[in-house]
Amino acid sequence: MGVFAILTxxxxxxxxxxxxxxxxxxxxxxxxxxxxxxxxxxVLFLSTIGVGIGIAIVQTLLPSVVxxxxxxxxxxxxxxxxxxxxxxxALAAGLTAPVTALVDAAWxxxxxxxxxxxxxxxxxxxxxxNRSPTSATSTDSMGNMPRVEMLPWQQxxxxxxxxxxxxxxxxxxxVLTWLPPLYVELGWGPQHAGLVLTVFMLAELAGSLxxxxxxxxxxxxxxxxxxxLSLSSGxxxxxxxxxxxxxxxxxxxxxxxxxxxxxxVLTLPVDYSKSPEANEQLTAMMFGVGYILAATGPYVVxxxxxxxxxxxxxxxxLAVVSGALLFATASLHPDRTITV
Numbered sequence: 001m002g003v004f005a006i007l008t009x010x011x012x013x014x015x016x017x018x019x020x021x022x023x024x025x026x027x028x029x030x031x032x033x034x035x036x037x038x039x040x041x042x043v044l045f046l047s048t049i050g051v052g053i054g055i056a057i058v059q060t061l062l063p064s065v066v067x068x069x070x071x072x073x074x075x076x077x078x079x080x081x082x083x084x085x086x087x088x089x090a091l092a093a094g095l096t097a098p099v100t101a102l103v104d105a106a107w108x109x110x111x112x113x114x115x116x117x118x119x120x121x122x123x124x125x126x127x128x129x130n131r132s133p134t135s136a137t138s139t140d141s142m143g144n145m146p147r148v149e150m151l152p153w154q155q156x157x158x159x160x161x162x163x164x165x166x167x168x169x170x171x172x173x174x175v176l177t178w179l180p181p182l183y184v185e186l187g188w189g190p191q192h193a194g195l196v197l198t199v200f201m202l203a204e205l206a207g208s209l210x211x212x213x214x215x216x217x218x219x220x221x222x223x224x225x226x227x228x229l230s231l232s233s234g235x236x237x238x239x240x241x242x243x244x245x246x247x248x249x250x251x252x253x254x255x256x257x258x259x260x261x262x263x264x265v266l267t268l269p270v271d272y273s274k275s276p277e278a279n280e281q282l283t284a285m286m287f288g289v290g291y292i293l294a295a296t297g298p299y300v301v302x303x304x305x306x307x308x309x310x311x312x313x314x315x316x317x318l319a320v321v322s323g324a325l326l327f328a329t330a331s332l333h334p335d336r337t338i339t340v
Contacts, residue, residue, distance in 0.1 A: 004056040006288030009151065011057065012280060021061050022125050028054035029118035036112035056287065063269045063283050064276040074270040075219075079212025082263040086208050088117070090201045151285045157336055158285055160328075161268055162293075165286045167325045168261045169294030171232060174318055175200065175254055177298040179239075182311040186243060196251045203255025204262070207231075211260035220334045221264055221271065228264065229326040232257025233319050240315035257322075272336055 011020045031050025038044035062081065070077045092114055100110030152158035179200060183193035207228060214224040235253030238246060269286060273279035304314040 003288065003292070004053045005060045005291060006151075006284055008057045008060045009281065009284050012061070017061055017064060017276075017280070018125070018129050021058055021065070022122070022129050024054040024057040025118060025121045025125060028058070029115050029122055032115040032118055033112055035115075036108050038108050038111055039106070056291070060283050060287050061280065063266060064273075064279040067270045067273065067279050068276040073216075075215035075267045076212055078267045078270060079208060079215050079263045082266055083205060083208040083212065086201070086204045086259055086262070090198075090205065093201065094198065151281050153285070157272070158282060160331065161272065161282070162286050162289045164325065164328055164332075165265050165268070165290040166293035167321055167328075168258070168265050169290060170297035171236075171318055171322055172258050172262065173294055174297040174301045174314075175236075175258065178301050178305070178311065178314070179251070182239070182243065182315075183247070185311065196247055199248055199251040200255040203252045204259025207256035207259030207261075208263040210256065211263045215264070215267060221267065222329050222332050224264055225261065225329040225332065226326065228257045228260035229322055229329060230257070232261065233322040233326060236315055236319035236322055240312050240319060243311075261325075268332075271334065 008020070011023075015023070027050055031047045031054065034043055034047040034050070038047060063078065066074050066077045066081070096110040096114070097107075099113055100107055103109065176197070180190070180193040180197050183196055184190060211224050211228060214227075215221070218224065231253045235250045235255075235257060238250035238253065243250070269279045269283040273282050301311075301314040301318070304317060305311055308314070
């Protein structure tokens with residue numbers, strides 16, 4: 001996802017923003033449909049790559065689309081589509097097995113059914129495509145489209161945002177990967193441990209909606225970030241130190257905090273860019289480098305678990321990351337901008 005977030009700028013330079021999104025959603029639909037044959041490891045691997053590429057490109061371009069079409073309410077719209085992202089992931093995780101059992105089909109059928117929302121997305125984007133002001137042949141000309149060398153590589157503030165975004169995603173991917181194994185190790189059954197992850201994901205929805213309401217009320221994101229990072233830090237410390245005493249509380253605190261952070265961090269390219277084109281470039285850099293760095297999170301947590309023999313030290317380390325982000329929040333002044 002990180003690599004193709006950066007490569008998105010090549011596609012928008014040649015195709016335009018809306019055409020690139022349209023083709024990427026088609027890729028997502030096709031790759032998801034391939035999973036009907038994902039009992040073959042090669043098909044499962046290729047379909048995962050296809051879905052990852054499509055999501056990386058679309059997620060990189062959506063903030064600039066929001067800024068272009070909803071400049072006055074960009075924070076609220078970003079929060080709403082972030083909530084939809086989290087909700088969609090929760091639905092897919094929770095309904096794939098029941099759908100498969102309902103029709104008495106193979107597990108591959110359950111995975112492939114999620115091509116239906118992607119096809120709906122393709123159809124829904126056609127009207128936007130037909131009236132697109134950002135196609136490669138329209139007012140958003142080839143000369144104005146972003147290029148890799150135009151990304152804000154030399155700007156310290158852009159790198160700050162990259163590392164801030166990477167930190168939030170390290171927390172998300174690490175908790176998503178290791179929360180159920182932590183409770184299995186503590187003696188819970190797999191289904192019981194999976195319920196903790198379900199609570200975490202449902203709490204993410206609440207956090208995303210809550211941060212959206214705060215975004216609507218305040219243009220300065222720092223109070224909302226401070227609140228969400230305080231919640232995530234408390235939940236991570238609780239899991240590390242008292243995992244069996246209040247597991248549902250810790251999962252809820254982490255979910256609200258991390259879900260709220262995710263919605264807020266996606267508003268940063270809108271906040272610090274003067275135009276949709278600048279937004280595109282900043283988002284490509286944030287997501288490209290940020291996701292590559294974030295991919296190390298679950299691996300490091302696993303290595304710490306192997307070295308120390310428990311999940312206590314890894315989750316304390318994640319709490320430290322959350323605390324560092326909390327401290328860094330003070331630098332998110334609303335009057336900063338990225339120049340390209």
